[in-house]
Amino acid sequence: MSMLSIQNLEAGYGKVKVLHGISMEVPKGKVVTLIGSNGAGKTTAMRAISGMIKPTAGTISLKDQRIDGLESHRIARYGIAHSPEGRRVFATMTVTDNLILGAFPRLTRSRPKGDVDGDLERALELFPRLKERRLQLAGTLSGGEQQMLAMARAVMLAPEVVLLDEPSMGLAPILVDEVFRIIERLKGEGVTMLLVEQFAAAALAVADYGYVLENGRIATHGEASKLKNDPGVKEAYLGTSH
Ligand SMILES: Nc1ncnc2c1ncn2[C@@H]1O[C@H](COP(=O)(O)OP(=O)(O)O)[C@@H](O)[C@H]1O
Ligand SMILES: [Mg+2]
Numbered sequence: 001m002s003m004l005s006i007q008n009l010e011a012g013y014g015k016v017k018v019l020h021g022i023s024m025e026v027p028k029g030k031v032v033t034l035i036g037s038n039g040a041g042k043t044t045a046m047r048a049i050s051g052m053i054k055p056t057a058g059t060i061s062l063k064d065q066r067i068d069g070l071e072s073h074r075i076a077r078y079g080i081a082h083s084p085e086g087r088r089v090f091a092t093m094t095v096t097d098n099l100i101l102g103a104f105p106r107l108t109r110s111r112p113k114g115d116v117d118g119d120l121e122r123a124l125e126l127f128p129r130l131k132e133r134r135l136q137l138a139g140t141l142s143g144g145e146q147q148m149l150a151m152a153r154a155v156m157l158a159p160e161v162v163l164l165d166e167p168s169m170g171l172a173p174i175l176v177d178e179v180f181r182i183i184e185r186l187k188g189e190g191v192t193m194l195l196v197e198q199f200a201a202a203a204l205a206v207a208d209y210g211y212v213l214e215n216g217r218i219a220t221h222g223e224a225s226k227l228k229n230d231p232g233v234k235e236a237y238l239g240t241s242h
Contacts, residue, residue: 002061003028003192004049004080004161009058009068011048018044020216021058026161026194031187033195033203033224035237036213042196043085045213046165049194050082051075062160077110079160081153083167085196087146089153091139095130098138098149099123102156114158123152126182144175151182161192168199180206200237204228212237 004026012018018041026032034042047053049060051072060068067075076082081102090098103116124131127148133141138149147167154162164183168176176199183206186193197203204210207224212233220233227233 001028001063002026003063004194005059005061005064006045006049007059007061009045009048009055009060011044011053011055013044013053017056018216019048022211022213022216022218023058024194024211024218024221026192027208028192029190030208031183031193031195031206033197033200033207033210034213035197035200035203035210035233037236040213041216042213043165044216046082046084046163046194046196049075050080050163052082052084073105076157077105077108079111079157080163081155081157081159081161082163083150083154083165085165085169087143087150089138089141089146089149091137093138094135095138095141095149096120096134098153099130099156102153103158105157111158116156119156119158123155126155126185127152129178144171147171148175148179148182151179155186155191159191161194162186163194163196165196166198167195168197168202176202200233201228201239204238 002025006024008021010019010021036042048055055068062078099120105111106113129145151167168179180202195203204224210224210227211221212219
């Protein structure tokens, strides 16, 4: 069953069209990666899915419910959590308050409330660096820690789907490894994810399925294990070390 289904999605900024009709399926419990060069439109796709920008054509469905065109806060209430590119945390709030804010849509009856306190503990266990700094103001965290906070906040929605836009961007290698370990763990817990990553090889290693975006169009797609060995994909996105 497709958790998130995107059909012929077009989106852009003002008169500039960036996405020229992309279609993707994210099945329940799977990790799907969207890879592509800088400027291909990956972030734009994430923004269109989460409602940060309005699609100009096409459909986006979450569990067969149309969500395209809805306001971003309503899309969050349906269960799409967006961990955006760059570190979008609330700088003047503590780590813990940022995380509780991630659960906010669950306090409005739109999402199952569940055990918010328990999930807060769980999120802090998953991200030990944040646990140590739970009372620190988010703006005083390092860039890598802020990136982890954005991921952890997304998880606090107990979402149907998590959109992760370059979670490893700007991180030291040791933190990049940690981010991918966390993604593995979330996958093991059955969290459905759409992952955009500059480290295409690592993304394809954790993902079940991949799409390659070139100039706002899906150039190729397939099982992640097959894409990893696709000569064109290797040459363009997986570096020269093969
Ligand atoms: N806020 C914006 N306003 C106008 N153009 C934008 C904006 N954000 C991105 N773009 C343009 O959209 C295109 C795709 O960008 P983006 O989706 O960020 O690519 P990617 O995430 O794949 O690197 C680029 O040409 C970029 O310059
Ligand atoms: Mg981007």
